[in-house]
Amino acid sequence: MYYCKPCKNKLVNCFDISLISEIFIYINKRLISIGKIGARENFFRLNEGIPGDGLCALYDNPNSNLRLYCIRYGTSIVLLGGGGYKPKSISALQENEKLKEENYFLRVLSKEIKQRMSDKELKFTTDYLDFDGDINFNINDDE
């Protein structure tokens, strides 16, 4: 969900649907193009998580200050997470609850994926275009 700059409320409460559509369309155009060109490193703002977890954010419209968090595995696989509006007034994502929630969820997911790969429960397909194995996660479980 995106947030309104001035009042920091959910965007859907502040603006009409056409603005939200515009944002989604922009992001979708980028994602469709990535599907053709590949998830090149420079299309993403890197190092949005901890070292080695692959967490990044998709660059979108330069003036929008939106963060759409993803986990990138090479140029072939991108796991899209959530995100939100990052106000200019904050420097760290942790200062915004919504961004923190979305970002930390992906940090945990990335760690889980790494663990499952290490346990041989999950692997890349031979063409590296997908995952093969158990991809059901329940992050709130103690498993």
Place this chain on the structure above:
Amino acid sequence: MNNNPRTYKSPILKELIENISPEELGKTESKMRLAVKIADAIKRKGYGKTEFARKINKNNSEISKWLSGTHNFTHDTLILLQNELDIKLVNSEINEKIEIKDIHIVAETKAAPKNNFNLYGFFNFIKPDYVNTYSLSTN
């Protein structure tokens, strides 16, 4: 355990995607391809992002923006990059030759013989300047 991911297709998202015109999509894709071309050229030249930024007197963040595939480049910037990276980004050739390899004209007439008639006279056919070679065939 079922290992397959659940597939959910949002009707709203589907509608939004369907409403993206090929032209709009083409613009986005072109920007991203241009960014890839520039990123590859920087790498080929052996520069790091910071090093390249310093070389052309720009901020590191500006280079990141260029390479993000979201930037709408000005002509001046493209020329700058073209010269620095030895790549072709702008095609400003005026007298570009268009090669048309094959032109087929099918003429149906009862008055003229099927073969060996003067097509120029018959149709007042003028060869356009940009056509180098052509062939005419009658069926």
